[in-house]
Amino acid sequence: MSDEIYPPRYWRLKRLVLAGAGLIVALLLLHLAWGGYANYALAREIEAMRSRGEPTRPEDLIMRFVKDDEDDENAAYFWKQAYAIAQGTGVDSPAASALEYANYPPFPKEWHDLGPCLVPVHGAG
Numbered sequence: 001m002s003d004e005i006y007p008p009r010y011w012r013l014k015r016l017v018l019a020g021a022g023l024i025v026a027l028l029l030l031h032l033a034w035g036g037y038a039n040y041a042l043a044r045e046i047e048a049m050r051s052r053g054e055p056t057r058p059e060d061l062i063m064r065f066v067k068d069d070e071d072d073e074n075a076a077y078f079w080k081q082a083y084a085i086a087q088g089t090g091v092d093s094p095a096a097s098a099l100e101y102a103n104y105p106p107f108p109k110e111w112h113d114l115g116p117c118l119v120p121v122h123g124a125g
Contacts, residue, residue: 046056055061094107094114101108 049056094101094111097114099108099110099114101111
């Protein structure tokens, strides 16, 4: 009879399996600790944002509607004023004219001929 064990024992394989299992457990613990810290840091940052009055939840993003055109927060109010000025003067800007020109300088003489009539209407800028 031989002194060899049948089936043969794989001591190295057992050590590698234990080392691999230990590594997996260590990585799992690291992942849980890191996730906990990230959640803590995120909650702290969100609380700081709330204390500054910034929106942090979908309910905070609900905007009020502008009900009329007389409100200074409504862009239509300013567009209507600009349209009334443009209609009242009867003067068109070079961009609203039928001229064909490149959208970069130097502009043609016809374009410059339209410019002086705009300065008295809208001011010198």
